Amino acid sequence: xxxxGAGDDPGFGTTKETTRLEAFSDGVFAISITLLALEVRVPDxxxxxxxxxxxxxxxxxxxxxxxxxILVLWLNHHALLLWVHRMRGKVLVANGMLLMxxxxxxxxxxxxxxxxxxxxxxxxxxxxxxxxxxxxxxxLWVWRxxxxxxxxxxxxxxxxxxxxxxxxxxxxxxxxxxxxxAALLHAWAGxxxxxxxxxxxxxxxxRRHHVAEHEGEGGGSAGRAVKGEA
Amino acid sequence: xxxxGAGDDPGFGTTKETTRLEAFSDGVFAISITLLALEVRVPDxxxxxxxxxxxxxxxxxxxxxxxxxILVLWLNHHALLLWVHRMRGKVLVANGMLLMxxxxxxxxxxxxxxxxxxxxxxxxxxxxxxxxxxxxxxxLWVWRxxxxxxxxxxxxxxxxxxxxxxxxxxxxxxxxxxxxxAALLHAWAGxxxxxxxxxxxxxxxxRRHHVAEHEGEGGGSAGRAVKGEA
Amino acid sequence: xxxxGAGDDPGFGTTKETTRLEAFSDGVFAISITLLALEVRVPDxxxxxxxxxxxxxxxxxxxxxxxxxILVLWLNHHALLLWVHRMRGKVLVANGMLLMxxxxxxxxxxxxxxxxxxxxxxxxxxxxxxxxxxxxxxxLWVWRxxxxxxxxxxxxxxxxxxxxxxxxxxxxxxxxxxxxxAALLHAWAGxxxxxxxxxxxxxxxxRRHHVAEHEGEGGGSAGRAVKGEA
Amino acid sequence: xxxxGAGDDPGFGTTKETTRLEAFSDGVFAISITLLALEVRVPDxxxxxxxxxxxxxxxxxxxxxxxxxILVLWLNHHALLLWVHRMRGKVLVANGMLLMxxxxxxxxxxxxxxxxxxxxxxxxxxxxxxxxxxxxxxxLWVWRxxxxxxxxxxxxxxxxxxxxxxxxxxxxxxxxxxxxxAALLHAWAGxxxxxxxxxxxxxxxxRRHHVAEHEGEGGGSAGRAVKGEA
Numbered sequence: 001x002x003x004x005g006a007g008d009d010p011g012f013g014t015t016k017e018t019t020r021l022e023a024f025s026d027g028v029f030a031i032s033i034t035l036l037a038l039e040v041r042v043p044d045x046x047x048x049x050x051x052x053x054x055x056x057x058x059x060x061x062x063x064x065x066x067x068x069x070i071l072v073l074w075l076n077h078h079a080l081l082l083w084v085h086r087m088r089g090k091v092l093v094a095n096g097m098l099l100m101x102x103x104x105x106x107x108x109x110x111x112x113x114x115x116x117x118x119x120x121x122x123x124x125x126x127x128x129x130x131x132x133x134x135x136x137x138x139x140l141w142v143w144r145x146x147x148x149x150x151x152x153x154x155x156x157x158x159x160x161x162x163x164x165x166x167x168x169x170x171x172x173x174x175x176x177x178x179x180x181x182a183a184l185l186h187a188w189a190g191x192x193x194x195x196x197x198x199x200x201x202x203x204x205x206x207r208r209h210h211v212a213e214h215e216g217e218g219g220g221s222a223g224r225a226v227k228g229e230a
Numbered sequence: 231x232x233x234x235g236a237g238d239d240p241g242f243g244t245t246k247e248t249t250r251l252e253a254f255s256d257g258v259f260a261i262s263i264t265l266l267a268l269e270v271r272v273p274d275x276x277x278x279x280x281x282x283x284x285x286x287x288x289x290x291x292x293x294x295x296x297x298x299x300i301l302v303l304w305l306n307h308h309a310l311l312l313w314v315h316r317m318r319g320k321v322l323v324a325n326g327m328l329l330m331x332x333x334x335x336x337x338x339x340x341x342x343x344x345x346x347x348x349x350x351x352x353x354x355x356x357x358x359x360x361x362x363x364x365x366x367x368x369x370l371w372v373w374r375x376x377x378x379x380x381x382x383x384x385x386x387x388x389x390x391x392x393x394x395x396x397x398x399x400x401x402x403x404x405x406x407x408x409x410x411x412a413a414l415l416h417a418w419a420g421x422x423x424x425x426x427x428x429x430x431x432x433x434x435x436x437r438r439h440h441v442a443e444h445e446g447e448g449g450g451s452a453g454r455a456v457k458g459e460a
Numbered sequence: 461x462x463x464x465g466a467g468d469d470p471g472f473g474t475t476k477e478t479t480r481l482e483a484f485s486d487g488v489f490a491i492s493i494t495l496l497a498l499e500v501r502v503p504d505x506x507x508x509x510x511x512x513x514x515x516x517x518x519x520x521x522x523x524x525x526x527x528x529x530i531l532v533l534w535l536n537h538h539a540l541l542l543w544v545h546r547m548r549g550k551v552l553v554a555n556g557m558l559l560m561x562x563x564x565x566x567x568x569x570x571x572x573x574x575x576x577x578x579x580x581x582x583x584x585x586x587x588x589x590x591x592x593x594x595x596x597x598x599x600l601w602v603w604r605x606x607x608x609x610x611x612x613x614x615x616x617x618x619x620x621x622x623x624x625x626x627x628x629x630x631x632x633x634x635x636x637x638x639x640x641x642a643a644l645l646h647a648w649a650g651x652x653x654x655x656x657x658x659x660x661x662x663x664x665x666x667r668r669h670h671v672a673e674h675e676g677e678g679g680g681s682a683g684r685a686v687k688g689e690a
Numbered sequence: 691x692x693x694x695g696a697g698d699d700p701g702f703g704t705t706k707e708t709t710r711l712e713a714f715s716d717g718v719f720a721i722s723i724t725l726l727a728l729e730v731r732v733p734d735x736x737x738x739x740x741x742x743x744x745x746x747x748x749x750x751x752x753x754x755x756x757x758x759x760i761l762v763l764w765l766n767h768h769a770l771l772l773w774v775h776r777m778r779g780k781v782l783v784a785n786g787m788l789l790m791x792x793x794x795x796x797x798x799x800x801x802x803x804x805x806x807x808x809x810x811x812x813x814x815x816x817x818x819x820x821x822x823x824x825x826x827x828x829x830l831w832v833w834r835x836x837x838x839x840x841x842x843x844x845x846x847x848x849x850x851x852x853x854x855x856x857x858x859x860x861x862x863x864x865x866x867x868x869x870x871x872a873a874l875l876h877a878w879a880g881x882x883x884x885x886x887x888x889x890x891x892x893x894x895x896x897r898r899h900h901v902a903e904h905e906g907e908g909g910g911s912a913g914r915a916v917k918g919e920a
Contacts, residue, residue, distance in 0.1 A: 020482055020538055022250055027490025030257025034265065035494065037333040042341065049341070049350035053357065067333070071326040075319075078250055089535075093666045096531040103497040103527070111502065111509070120509035127513065206323045252710055260717025264725065267793040272801065279801070279810035283817065297793070301786040305779075308710055436783045480712055480768055487720025495724065549765075553896045556761040563727040563757070571732065571739070580739035587743065 021092065022081055028099045029077070033070045035106045036063055039113055058116035065195060066109035069132065072201045073102065073139070080143060080165060083157040090145045091153075098138040104131055112191075121187035129179035129190050136172035143169060172197065251322065252311055258329045259307070263300045265336045266293055269343055288346035295425060296339035299362065302431040303332065303369070310373060310395060313387040320375045321383075328368040334361055342421075351417035359409035359420050366402035373399060402427065481552065482541055488559045489537070493530045495566045496523055499573055518576035525655060526569035529592065532661045533562065533599070540603060540625060543617040550605045551613075558598040564591055572651075581647035589639035589650050596632035603629060632657070711782065712771055718789045719767070723760045725796045726753055729803055748806035755885060756799035759822065762891045763792065763829070770833060770855060773847040780835045781843075788828040794821055802881075811877035819869035819880050826862035833859060862887070 040063050042052050084091075108128040115124035143165055150157050175197045183190025270293050272282050314321075338358040345354035373395055380387050405427045413420020500523050502512050537558075544551075568588040575584035603625055610617050635657045643650020730753050732742050774781075798818040805814035833855055840847050865887045873880020 020486060023253060023483060023486045024490055024534060024538075026250060026253045026257055027486055028494050030254055031261055031491055031494040032497070033329070034258050034261040034333045035498065037262070037337055038265070040334060040337045042344075049345060049353045053353070063334075064330075067330045068326070071323075071330070074254060075322055075326075078254075089665050089667060092535055092538075093531075093662055096528070096535075099493070100524075100527045100531070103494045104500060104523075107497055107500045114502075115509060123509045123513070202323055205319050207319060253713060256710060256713045256717055260714055261721055263789070264718050264721040264793045267722070267797055268725070270794060270797045272804075279805060279813045283813070293794075294790075297790045298786070301783075301790070304714060305782055305786075308714075308782075432783055435779050437779060480716060483713060483716045484720055484764060484768075487716055488724050491721055491724040492727070495728070549895050549897060552765055553761075553892055556758070556765075559723070560754075560757045560761075563724045564730060564753075567727055567730045574732075575739060583739045583743070 018081065018084055018087055021087060021095065025077060025081075025095065025099060026074075028103060029070060029074045032103050032105055033067055033074075036066050036070075036109055039063070039106060039110045056113075059113035061116065061191075062109040062113035065112075065191075065198060066105055068198050068202060069194070070102065070105055072198060072205060073135065075205050076139070076165065076168060079161075080146065083154040083161065084146055085155075086153040088145065088149065088153060091142060094138065094142045094145055098135065098142055101131065101135045101138055105135075116187065116191075122184055122190075125183035125187045125190040125194075126180050129176050129183050129194055132194070133173065133176035133180060136169055136176060140169045140173065168201070248311065248314060248317055251317060251325065255307060255311075255325065255329060256304075258333055259300060259304045262333050262335055263297055263304070266296050266300075266339055269293070269336060269340045286343075289343035291346065291421075292339040292343035295342075295421075295428060296335055298428050298432060299424070300332065300335055302428060302435060303365065305435050306369070306395065306398060309391075310376065313384040313391065314376055315385075316383040318375065318379065318383060321372060324368065324372040324375055328365065328372055331361060331365045331368055335365075346417065346421075352414055352420075355413035355417045355420040355424075356410050359406050359413050359424055362424070363403065363406035363410060366399055366406060370399045370403065398431070478541065478544055478547055481547060481555065485537060485541075485555065485559060486534075488563055489530060489534045492563050492565055493527055493534075496526050496530075496569055499523070499566060499570045516573075519573040521576065521651075522569040522573035525572075525651075525658060526565055528658050528662060529654070530562065530565055532658060532665060533595065535665050536599070536625065536628060539621075540606065543614040543621070544606055545615075546613040548605065548609065548613060551602060554598065554602045554605055558595065558602055561591065561595045561598055565595075576647065576651075582644055582650075585643035585647045585650040585654075586640050589636050589643050589654055592654070593633065593636035593640060596629055596636060600629045600633065628661070708771065708774055708777055711777060711785065715767060715771075715785065715789060716764075718793060719760060719764045722793050722795055723757055723764070726756050726760075726799055729753070729796060729800045746803075749803040751806065751881075752799040752803035755802075755881070755888060756795055758888050758892060759884070760792065760795055762888060762895060763825065765895050766829070766855065766858060769851075770836065773844040773851065774836060775845075776843040778835065778839065778843060781832060784828065784832040784835055788825065788832055791821060791825045791828055795825075806877065806881075812874055812880075815873035815877045815880040815884075816870050819866050819873050819884055822884070823863065823866035823870060826859055826866060830859045830863065858891070 040056075040059050042049070042056065108131045111124040112128050115121050146154055147162060150162070175193060179190045179193035179197075181190075182193050270286075270289050272279070272286065338361045341354040342358050345351050376384055377392060380392070405423060409420045409423035409427075411420075412423050500516075500519050502509070502516065568591045571584040572588050575581050606614055607622060610622070635653060639650045639653035639657075641650075642653050730746075730749050732739065732746065798821045801814040802818050805811050836844055837852060840852070865883060869880045869883035869887075871880075872883050
C-alpha cells in the first residue's frame with residue numbers, strides 16, 4: 001500500500017491526505033458537539049435558580065439527543081474512514097457538504113430546546129428531523145463515492161462492513177423521513193422516532209468491535225472479529 | 231503489537247482508531263476548557279472599569295477552579311489512553327458519555343460565577359459539584375470497560391498504574407458526593423471541598439512521571455520510573 | 461527525505477514542524493467554518509416559527525456561501541502543504557496572517573446575513589468580497605514563499621501542480637476585485653460573482669485527484685494521475 | 691531515542707505523550723485565536739453600516755494585536771516542544787497554567803476593543819499588558835522545567851536555541867512590565883510598547899529557520915542552519 005511511485009509524488013502522500021481530512025472533520029465534529037452546550041443556559045428569569053433549572057428541561061432533552069446523535073455520526077464517520085487509505089476530490093467535496101450540515105445541528109437543537117412545549121414545537125422538531133434526514137443523505141453520498149472506487153482507495157474494506165454501513169444509512173434516511181412526517185402531526189411523535197433511532201444505534205455501537213473471545217492477539221479478520229453487528 | 235493480521239484488516243488498524251479517539255476527545259476537552267473563558271466578561275454596568283473588574287471576582291473563582299479541574303481530567307484521560315492500543319465499541323460509547331458531561335462544565339461554571347454571593351449560591355455550587363460527580367462516575371465506567379479487557383486492549387498497563395487510577399476515580403466520586411452535600415448546607419463549604427480536591431490532584435500530577443535519577447535513558451520500567459505517586 | 465542530519469537536529473525534525481502547522485491551521489479552519497453556524501439563529505421576533513425560518517433566508521445564503529468558500533480554501537491549503545516537507549519562519553508568519561483573515565470570515569458572513577435586503581447591502585457584500593480579496597492575496601504570499609525555496613522545502617512539487625495553484629490564486633484575486641466593484645454597484649451583482657467563483661472551484665475540486673482508469677495501484681506520477689484539472 | 695524499555699512501558703510511549711500535549715495545546719491556541727474574531731462585530735447602532743464599520747476601529751486594533759501576539763506565542767511554543775521528546779508531570783501542569791492564561795486573551799482583547807478611546811482606556815490596556823506579563827512568566831516556568839531536565843527530555847536541544855528562548859522570555863517579561871506601567875500613564879503608551887514587541891518578534895520569527903544557502907538537503911546542524919536569530 002501507499003508505495004510512493006514516481007518522483008513527483010508527494011512522498012508520504014495519500015496517508016497524509018486522509019490524516020488531515022480526519023483532523024479537519026474531527027475538528028468540525030468536536031466543535032459542533034461542544035457548541036451544543038452553549039445553548040444550555042439559565043434564562044434571566046429573575047425567579048429562584050432551583051425552579052429555573054427544572055423548567056429548562058426541553059433544553060436538556062435537545063442537548064442529550066443532539067449530542068448522542070452527533071456522537072453516533074462521528075463513530076460511523078470514524079468507522080468509514082478507517083478503511084480509506086487514499087483520497088479523491090469527490091470525497092473531499094462531499095465530506096465538506098456533510099460537515100456543513102453537521103455544523104447546523106446546534107441551530108436545530110436550539111430550535112427544539114426553545115420551542116418544545118410551545119405551539120411551534122411541531123415545526124421545530126420537523127426542522128430538526130429534516131436536518132438529520134439531509135445529513136444521512138449527504139453521508140450516503142460520501143459513502144457511495146467511496147464504495148464506487150473502493151478497490152482503489154479502500155481495498156481492505158470487508159463486504160460485511162460495507163453492507164453494515166449501507167444498512168445504517170438507508171435506515172437513517174427512512175427513519176428521519178418518518179420522523180419529519182410524525183413531527184408535523186405531533187412534536188413528541190417525531191421526537192420519539194429520533195430518540196428510538198439514536199438509542200438503537202448507540203446500543204449497536206456499544207456491541208460493535210467486540211473481538212471474539214477465542215481470538216489471538218492481533219489475529220483473525222476484522223470481519224469475523226466483529227460480533228453483535230446488526 | 232498492532233501486527234496487522236488477515237487481508238481484510240484495515241492496515242494500520244487499531245492504532246489509527248485510538249489516535250482519532252484521542253483527537254476527538256482532545257478537541258472536546260480543548261474547546262470546553264477554552265469556552266470557559268467566554269463567560270469571563272465585564273458586565274455592562276456603566277460604572278468605572280476598575281471597580282467592575284474587581285467586582286466580578288466570583289467569575290474568576292469559577293474560571294480558575296473549572297479550568298484546573300478540566301485540566302486534571304484531561305491529564306488523567308491522557309494517562310489512561312496512553313496504555314490503550316486497541317479499541318472497543320463499548321469504550322467509544324462510554325467515552326462519548328463522558329465527553330457529553332465535560333462539555334457541560336462551562337454551563338455549571340457560569341452558574342457558580344453568576345450566583346456566588348447571591349441567595350441561590352447553594353444550588354449553583356451543588357449543581358456544579360453534582361456535574362463533576364457524574365463526570366467521575368462516567369470516567370469510572372470508561373475505566374472499568376478498559377480494565378475488564380485490559381489483557382486485550384492495554385496489555386502493558388502496569389497494575390500500579392491501574393490501582394492509581396482506581397484510587398483517583400473512587401476518591402473523586404466520594405469527594406464530589408461530599409461536595410454536593412456540603413454545598414446544600416453552605417455554598418462556600420461545597421466550593422472548599424472542590425478546591426481542595428483539585429489542589430490535591432494538581433499537586434499529585436505535578437509530582438508524577440518523575441523519572442528516577444538513577445535511571446538510564448529510555449530504560450527502566452514505567453512503573454518503577456514513576457515517583458511520588460499517591 | 462527527512463534524513464536527520466547532525467546531532468543537534470530535533471530528531472523527527474521538520475516533518476513534525478509541518479504536522480503541527482497543519483494541526484494549528486486545521487484548527488483555525490475548522491473553528492471558523494463551524495462558528496459560521498453560530499450566526500444561523502432564529503430572531504426573537506415573536507411571530508410564528510415557520511415564517512421566521514423562511515424570512516431568515518439571507519442568513520442561509522451567507523452560511524452556504526461562506527462555508528463552501530472556506531471549504532475551498534481548506535482544500536487548497538491542504539493541497540499546498542501536502543508537498544511541503546520542511547518549514548521556514550517566513551512561511552509560518554505568512555500562514556499566520558492568512559489564518560488571521562480567515563478567522564474574520566464569520567464576521568463578514570454575519571454582515572451579509574444581516575444586511576442583505578436592506579439599504580446597506582452593498583457595503584456588506586463589498587466588505588465580504590474585500591475580505592476574500594485580502595485572503596487570496598495572503599494565500600498568494602504564502603504560496604510565493606513556498607515556491608521561491610521549493611527545491612529545499614517542497615522538492616517533489618510537480619510544475620503542473622505549482623502552475624495550477626498559481627492560476628487558482630490569480631483567478632481568485634481578480635475575481636474578488638471584480639466582486640468588490642460589482643457589489644458597490646449592486647449587492648446581488650457582487651454576490652453573484654462570489655457564488656460563481658465558489659461553484660467553479662468546487663466543481664474543479666470535485667474532479668481533481670481523479671486517478672486515471674488505466675493506472676496501476678500506487679503507480680504513475682501524481683501529475684499525470686490528476687485528470688480534469690483546469 | 692524513544693527505545694521502549696521494559697515490558698510495562700506503554701510501547702510508543704513518550705512520543706505519544708508529547709503528541710497529545712501538542713494537540714491539546716494547539717487546540718487551545720487555535721480556539722483562543724479564533725474566538726478573538728467573535729468580538730469583531732457591528733454594534734446595533736442603527737446608523738449607516740459604512741460609518742459603523744469605520745467607528746469600530748479600536749476593535750480592529752485589538753484583534754490585530756491580539757491575534758499576532760497569540761501567533762508569536764504559538765510559534766515559540768511550537769519551537770520549544772519541537773525539541774522535547776519525553777514528558778514530565780511538572781511540564782504538563784505548568785503548560786496547563788500557561789494555557790489557562792492564553793484562553794483569557796480574548797477577554798482582555800475585548801476590554802481594549804471596548805474601552806480604547808474612553809476614560810477607562812488606561813485600565814483596559816494595563817489589564818491587557820498585565821495578562822501578557824503573566825503569560826510570559828508562565829511560559830518561563832514551563833521553559834525552566836524543561837531546561838532543568840533537558841539532558842533527559844530534550845537531549846538534542848542546542849545551547850544556542852536554549853539561550854534564544856531565554857532571551858525572548860526575559861525580554862517579554864521586562865517589556866510587558868514596562869507596558870503595564872506605561873499604560874497606567876497613558877493607554878496608547880502601553881499599547882505602543884505592546885505593538886513594538888510583537889512587531890519585533892514577528893520580524894525575528896520571519897527571519898528564523900532560514901537554512902543557510904550553502905547547505906545540502908537535510909544536512910548541517912539545526913544550530914548552524916538557523917540564520918538571523920537575535
